[in-house]
Amino acid sequence: MTVTRGLEGVVATTSSISSIIDDTLTYVGYNIDDLAENATFEEVVYLLWHRELPTKQQLEELKQQLAENATIPKEIIEHFKMYPIEKVHPMAALRTAISMLGLYDEEADVMTKEANYRKAIRLQAKVPTVVTAFARVRKGLEPVEPRKDLGFAANFLYMLTGEEPNETAVEAFDKALVLHADHELNASTFTARVCVATLSDVYSGITAAIGALKGPLHGGANEAVMKMLKEIGTIDNVEPYIRKKLENKEKIMGFGHRVYRKGDPRAKHLRKMSEKLTKLVGEPHWYEMSAKIEEIVTSEKSLPPNVDFYSASVYHCLGIDHDLFTPIFAVSRMSGWLAHILEQYDNNRLIRPRAEYTGPEKRTYVPIEQRG
Numbered sequence: 001m002t003v004t005r006g007l008e009g010v011v012a013t014t015s016s017i018s019s020i021i022d023d024t025l026t027y028v029g030y031n032i033d034d035l036a037e038n039a040t041f042e043e044v045v046y047l048l049w050h051r052e053l054p055t056k057q058q059l060e061e062l063k064q065q066l067a068e069n070a071t072i073p074k075e076i077i078e079h080f081k082m083y084p085i086e087k088v089h090p091m092a093a094l095r096t097a098i099s100m101l102g103l104y105d106e107e108a109d110v111m112t113k114e115a116n117y118r119k120a121i122r123l124q125a126k127v128p129t130v131v132t133a134f135a136r137v138r139k140g141l142e143p144v145e146p147r148k149d150l151g152f153a154a155n156f157l158y159m160l161t162g163e164e165p166n167e168t169a170v171e172a173f174d175k176a177l178v179l180h181a182d183h184e185l186n187a188s189t190f191t192a193r194v195c196v197a198t199l200s201d202v203y204s205g206i207t208a209a210i211g212a213l214k215g216p217l218h219g220g221a222n223e224a225v226m227k228m229l230k231e232i233g234t235i236d237n238v239e240p241y242i243r244k245k246l247e248n249k250e251k252i253m254g255f256g257h258r259v260y261r262k263g264d265p266r267a268k269h270l271r272k273m274s275e276k277l278t279k280l281v282g283e284p285h286w287y288e289m290s291a292k293i294e295e296i297v298t299s300e301k302s303l304p305p306n307v308d309f310y311s312a313s314v315y316h317c318l319g320i321d322h323d324l325f326t327p328i329f330a331v332s333r334m335s336g337w338l339a340h341i342l343e344q345y346d347n348n349r350l351i352r353p354r355a356e357y358t359g360p361e362k363r364t365y366v367p368i369e370q371r372g
């Protein structure tokens with residue numbers, strides 16, 4: 001048996017959703033740079049689910065479907081209120097709430113293509129409402145009802161704060177959503193595909209994916225980056241802090257990638273946004289510290305920043321609580337997970353690799369009285 005630890009380089013499926021070739025990321029053939037500059041998140045959702053950009057009418061239809069399905073059962077809010085709230089990470093709350101949503105969906109176990117698509121709409125529509133409702137309930141605030149007249153990005157920020165966001169914030173948030181929407185066979189997407197390849201339901205697949213995204217080696221890195229920036233505190237502290245971490249062979253969060261070698265093409269967009277927004281909110285030190293960290297880690301370890309590195313200071317500037325960064329990643333990645341789940345159902349085969357056994361062999365059962 002040949003063992004490939006971490007399945008590095010193993011091609012486990014075909015997919016027509018997104019590709020990473022020679023450090024270039026495309027969604028259904030469109031370069032991420034092009035989409036980041038020109039597309040809205042709703043257009044990207046349509047693209048990932050239908051493999052074509054929408055016409056005006058198709059886009060309006062999708063937006064309307066998302067708006068009409070954005071409310072969540074009141075039982076989920078009541079459930080949040082029962083949590084030992086100060087100990088609950090919003091990713092854990094999201095994981096539980098998405099699983100719970102399945103209990104209130106009469107079609108949860110209906111496996112037709114049409115029913116699965118309807119569930120995709122419902123999940124994409126409801127995930128911002130779930131994240132923002134939890135963010136408010138834990139502060140003793142009432143959730144804000146979604147508005148039908150706002151786009152996806154604006155509605156998220158509105159439900160979070162109760163105030164209509166300004167154009168700069170909406171534009172930045174929408175671009176961040178576009179940049180995080182899909183990424184080939186990353187760990188959480190693979191998890192979703194493994195789960196539904198047993199012909200389990202969409203809610204189970206998404207719940208599993210959220211669990212995988214939560215880890216700091218994957219989506220959880222964006223929150224960890226902000227924690228590191230706060231720990232560093234000042235620009236003068238960057239150099240000693242980072243050098244010490246490297247000497248101790250500790251990982252610097254937001255750097256490195258399993259697939260990219262020269263660099264993550266999404267990072268430059270977030271870097272630009274971070275530079276602009278940190279100046280705008282009068283906190284340029286977050287960008288300056290980040291840029292300095294990048295300089296050191298790139299020269300010392302040849303490790304470029306990934307999507308999680310500059311997204312941390314971007315979300316911070318939008319006034320978002322740091323432990324909501326990864327749930328926001330999930331709000332966007334929901335679109336990719338759903339695209340992959342639907343693609344898996346369309347051409348399914350159970351995913352079941354092998355393990356090379358390394359434990360003891362040829363042992364004989366010893367009765368419990370004789371074990372010392």
Ligand SMILES: CC(=O)SCCNC(=O)CCNC(=O)[C@H](O)C(C)(C)COP(=O)(O)OP(=O)(O)OC[C@H]1O[C@@H](n2cnc3c(N)ncnc32)[C@H](O)[C@@H]1OP(=O)(O)O
Pocket residue numbers: 006216217218219221250251252253254255256257258259301303306307308
């Ligand atoms: C959306 C996303 O999921 S993007 C990734 C988000 N995760 C992070 O930012 C966490 C930090 N980065 C990492 O842990 C890794 O780079 C991963 C998990 C992203 C990729 O991991 P792998 O491909 O398995 O690489 P692996 O962890 O084996 O690292 C290879 C070498 O580079 C080093 N390395 C990798 N990333 C880092 C880092 N961020 N800081 C310091 N050293 C690093 C490792 O220590 C290892 O060195 P060694 O060969 O001397 O032991």
Ligand SMILES: O=C([O-])CC(=O)C(=O)O
Pocket residue numbers: 182183185186187218258259306307
């Ligand atoms: O592809 C990966 O391994 C991780 C990643 O960048 C993502 O999920 O966006």
